[in-house]
Amino acid sequence: MSGSKIGKQTFVFSQPPVLIGHAAVAGKKEGEGPLGSSFDQISMDSYWDECSWEKAESVMQRTVLALAADKAAIPPSRIEYLFAGDLLNQSIGSTFGHRDSEIPFFGLFGACSTMGEALALAAMTIVGGFAEITAAVTSSHFCTAERQFRFPLEYGGQRTPTSQWTVTGAGATILAASGLGPAITHVTPGKIVDAGITDPNNMGAAMAPAAYTTIKQHFEDTGRSPADYDLIVTGDLGSLGHTIVRDLFKRDSVTLQTYQDCGLMIFDRERQQVDAGGSGCGCAASVLNGYLLNAIRDGRWSRILFCPTGALMSTTSAQQGESIPGICHAVAISTVG
């Protein structure tokens, strides 16, 4: 088995790695949202029985991987390499989550696009002939993100209408060289795109140009069009970013008929007061590994393009007046060849 590249930057897998197991865990608010029933575990306690939110996020990473392995009917010890990341400084959600796992570990940082990056590398490891079974895991937690990137929660800072709500959630996917389940047929890894947006409360606008660039490149490289997918779904652009992507394609006379965004799907914006929608590494990860992959297995869709998006910024870069570069990786998942 080996891979190849088509066009400028897209990997194509002639023997697509199979997603033999997947799981999602989420917090209370996410559990009360429209996708609540698709999560394998929902915690009513934001601390997940730990003494800090950071430790809770590590528990989420560990729990969701165990659940995914269980659903794949394999012992976690059969996972040969693990690709994981999160939003916390120095990725402590992932590293502390898996420190006792005994699985060779690749730490990743792609902000909220990390699930796409992890799936890409986990798939390449199998297709390249390096492993039979790999896993991809990412997470985010509203409380760890708020206090790291914005304000202490106790401060009760005001939110702007363009701000997004960091999802408390995690998703894990188990990939295998063979087996039953949907498979990854193509990956278009993204470039960094900086449109000059400097408002950290408007990350949808900052990430939208990256999503547009990667998806457009995916179509060019593969010769596919929006009609080839039952669903195109971006990571967490929220309402504003989602509209911008649609508009950018309209300028090219391309209509995205079935285009959704994980940040819009996970919450009911009318009812749940999340402003522009959900965000965080755990948003795209929990929507994919909960709702989307369940729906593919149930036969609702047979081919989707999963495009998580990340805002590559830090509090330091924002304080130094830098703009917010974005990135997006596109992963084609299909039940058919």
Next chain:
Amino acid sequence: MSGSKIGKQTFVFSQPPVLIGHAAVAGKKEGEGPLGSSFDQISMDSYWDECSWEKAESVMQRTVLALAADKAAIPPSRIEYLFAGDLLNQSIGSTFGHRDSEIPFFGLFGACSTMGEALALAAMTIVGGFAEITAAVTSSHFCTAERQFRFPLEYGGQRTPTSQWTVTGAGATILAASGLGPAITHVTPGKIVDAGITDPNNMGAAMAPAAYTTIKQHFEDTGRSPADYDLIVTGDLGSLGHTIVRDLFKRDSVTLQTYQDCGLMIFDRERQQVDAGGSGCGCAASVLNGYLLNAIRDGRWSRILFCPTGALMSTTSAQQGESIPGICHAVAISTVG
């Protein structure tokens, strides 16, 4: 071309990807050290003509990649995929450094082991058949690391004898499916190992068990022994960690004859007041891409095992009383098959 796995966790490349270009840049203090003449560029200005140290680190990432491409005699646009990381929160050294590069980007976090992780994935991308040319880049900067992880520099905090000095430096490697130069024959990606050390001023001791575990696994998987390498070199364990690794192998009745550490090589500890030695993603990266690869090209060594080590902690994990998990990836570089 495709890869395979031998033993428990080691990749073996039957057609080893070639390191067609490599470059290292460093700061003033590193330039005054024993390896000063091996760096391609040394900056006397810690700001590298920028207005902040973080922006300086981004310039180092960009500069070192351009220098490596130049030495490989390829335009940077021929690099198909870039693997990069650093120590800064949300990896802003890398993401801002390459935001205008137009190269599809994989962001990594493995603390000071990141150069090993980046080389592993850049090599796998080629061996798996996904690209002809890839690149790996990492960096660190004394001033960005001190103020992020320890104290504002102006505070003049006291240092302990076990503390290490974060290297201001960056290294880049260009890998290709064919060409002239040393090649990567094996990679043993590491597991996270936590020995329970809680002192952030003694990271050598925290990382040493991970180095021992990965190197031991490498020998088991490949059937090789220390005698098969002209040099085994860990990332940046410093004097204490270096001694611990040697002692751990001694317990197994294994003698590491030619064992060095990048953190000990880059500074003259007698003269330069760096306590236990150098550290940071840029330490192993600049020593490899400056001194080590130059020496291999000059015929001094024909086979080395490069084992950068990382301490997977953050200020938050330390403040919450957590121990410091370590990781180490082993990369076998050889001029012969």
